């Protein structure tokens with residue numbers, strides 16, 4: 001096997017014997033085959049792909065993300081379904097040979113990999129929007145065309161242009177997802193989320209799929225079973241249509257890489273709606289349920305019916321059997337819900353605070369978390385930000401600092417949680433609104449993006465930021481193994497991309513920049 005798509009890749013270069021994530025060589029081979037079939041289907045789909053074809057492409061791309069699917073048989077069956085769809089479209093010939101993407105001249109392989117991994121992230125966001133009933137024909141065409149583009153030899157310049165085009169197309173997909181979330185669950189508003197664990201049975205829900213949470217809340221109403229969010233589900237508490245359910249009690253746990261410790265001994269079942277799933281340990285494997293794209297061989301699954309409805313009664317029964325907490329475990333609170341719409345509706349107050357000198361600089365410290373000790377950088381960075389600066393955050397990287405008391409700045413807390421990685425659109429809108437208000441470009445704002453990356457949604461968001469011409473982004477904890485020296489040099493020269501150093505050094509450089 002060969003896989004180097006995520007930040008924890010073996011020896012910083014590639015997983016070859018088995019995945020650090022737990023992906024087996026069999027699953028890696030099946031997912032490579034699936035990727036080849038997806039490219040072939042995109043080629044057969046032509047310039048006007050049917051919505052169902054793009055549904056198949058997006059779900060298939062999502063399935064190959066890090067920490068989503070560990071089941072070789074499922075990837076094989078999905079590849080067969082994709083092949084069937086290609087045949088039905090009259091697609092001729094064979095799919096490209098699996099892994100041929102990763103062979104050849106170094107910079108070209110790097111660019112092809114960047115394009116593929118960005119497309120995997122875009123496919124994931126497109127899937128999230130589609131399960132909430134939203135598709136965008138133009139974005140669908142761009143996704144399909146970019147995937148088909150990988151089916152032929154391409155010059156490095158053309159690959160780089162296509163990478164930026166995927167970043168730009170992803171902005172439209174993120175906008176679609178943002179609209180879908182608000183249409184289904186209301187406009188998110190600032191909310192305090194309890195970390196107290198109440199007495200009684202409960203279900204913990206993880207991943208990013210708010211539609212699954214909505215269905216779970218409908219079905220647990222009046223059942224006596226509480227619901228807590230885990231990981232990237234934390235921002236769900238900001239949505240009025242989710243928050244209104246009294247059994248949605250609060251939040252348990254931190255970022256994905258801590259789940260094996262946090263679930264050990266948990267007296268309730270856990271539902272994984274999307275990434276980031278780790279191989280369950282034997283001590284809690286019988287309490288893990290998966291749904292949607294996410295799976296692990298042997299873990300119980302909840303499948304959707306033809307209308308997309310899911311029956312969570314098995315989890316409710318299991319929660320009652322396990323009994324939950326026998327007494328209350330008190331905890332504090334964290335805040336969330338400072339997404340794009342909430343901040344833009346308070347834009348006047350933010351602009352006044354900047355003009356009056358109350359907010360000197362904005363940092364967006366966000367992205368994925370992960371296991372490496374070097375990620376302590378982000379906690380230290382946030383701790384060291386001066387009191388006249390605001391820290392925006394999103395993604396699961398926030399769990400490294402979201403319980404810190406940073407105080408407040410003007411009418412706002414200094415630490416503003418904008419939501420999931422899925423909510424990157426809101427963050428971009430805030431940056432554009434500030435640039436509009438100050439009559440300058442985003443690069444001239446007192447705003448610095450300090451990103452932590454782990455998987456392919458983050459890769460795609462980075463491409464979106466680059467496509468918008470945003471410069472001086474700091475990125476860590478290490479650089480993607482799939483960026484060759486030549487490609488990295490281009491990104492550094494054109495976009496002033498900075499690998500993180502130390503919080504002290506980076507903060508000094510950022511705050512002294514004219």
Ligand code: SF4
Pocket residue numbers: 003004005006007008009010014015018019020021022023065066067
């Ligand atoms: S997803 Fe990451 S950890 Fe898993 S096999 Fe690929 S590079 Fe390795």
Ligand code: SF4
Pocket residue numbers: 231232256275276367368369395396397421454455457458
């Ligand atoms: S932000 Fe990235 S690493 Fe974190 S849970 Fe979401 S997809 Fe996984």
